[in-house]
Amino acid sequence: MIGTWDLAFYPEDTIKRVRLVRRADGYYCQFCISVDVKEELHPTHKTIGLDVGLKEFYTDSMGQTEPNPRFYRQGEKRLKFHQRRVSRKKKGSTNRKKAINKLGRKHLKISRQREEHAKRLARCVIQSNDLVAYEDLRIKNLVKNHCLAKSINDAGWYQFRRWLEYFGKKMGRVTVAVNPAYTSQICSNCGAVVKKSLSTRTHVCACGCQLDRDENAAINILNRALGTVGHTGTWILDQNASGDFSSTVVGVILHQQDESLIEESPYL
Ligand SMILES: [Zn+2]
Known part of the structure; x- marks a missing residue:
C-alpha cells in the first residue's frame, strides 16, 4: 500500500x-x-479578517492580498478539447469510454489543484493567527448568479472555508463566519455608512478614513467577529467541544x- x-x-x-x-x-x-x-500551537496574538473577492482570492484586514489562482480557466480549454473528443466518438464504443475517462481525469486534476490551493492557504492563515474571521457567504446562492458563477467556483472559496474550519479545529484556533451584510459599505473607522457601487475600489469617508475597498471590508469582518466573541462567549466552546475531532x-x-x-x- x-x-x-x-x-x-x-x-x-x-x-x-x-x-x-x-x-x-x-x-x-x-x-x-x-x-x-490536534496540533498544539503557541498563540500568535494576532487576529485577521478576510474579505473574499473576485479580483483577489482574499484581502485581509492588514491590507495584504492573496492573488486568485485560475486553475479552472486555464484548464477550461483542455476540458473543452476533451469534451469535444468525447462527443465525436461513437456512442457505446470503447474509444468513447476512453475519451470519457480522459475527460474525467482532467476534471479530477483541476479539482485537486483547487483543493490543494485552498488547503495550503487555509493552513497558512490558521497557523499565523489566533482568530480568523470571514464572511458567512451563502456561496450556493451566489453561484446561481450565472455571470459570477465561474469566478466564484473558480476561486474555490467554499473549499477554502472548509479547510479553514478544519485546520481551525485541528490547531485549536478560532474561526468565525460573520454576517456579510454591509461589510463593504460601513466605514471601519467611524461606523458611518458610505455607499459605493461594485466599481468603486476605494473607501473614502468624511472622518478622514481612506482605505482600499476590500481592506475596509476585511477590517469590518474582523471587528464583527471580535464583537460576536465579546457578546456571546459561547461559540468558542462550540468550536472546541462539538464534533468529533479525534477522527x-x-x-x-x-x-x-x-x-x-x-x-x-x-x-x-
Ligand atoms: Zn469614517
Missing part, C-alpha cells in the same frame, strides 16, 4: 471505517482512523496513478 501516512503505525482497532472510492484515475481506499490529530481520514492509495492528493483529506 502506498500513501503519505503509515497505516501500520495505527493499531487495527483504531480503524473505524473503510471506504472504497472510484475515481477516473483509479481506485482509492480510505481508512477512517480514530486518532487525536480524521487517512487516505491510502491502492491502485494509484496520482498519489499526491489523498493526504489527510476528508474530502477525497
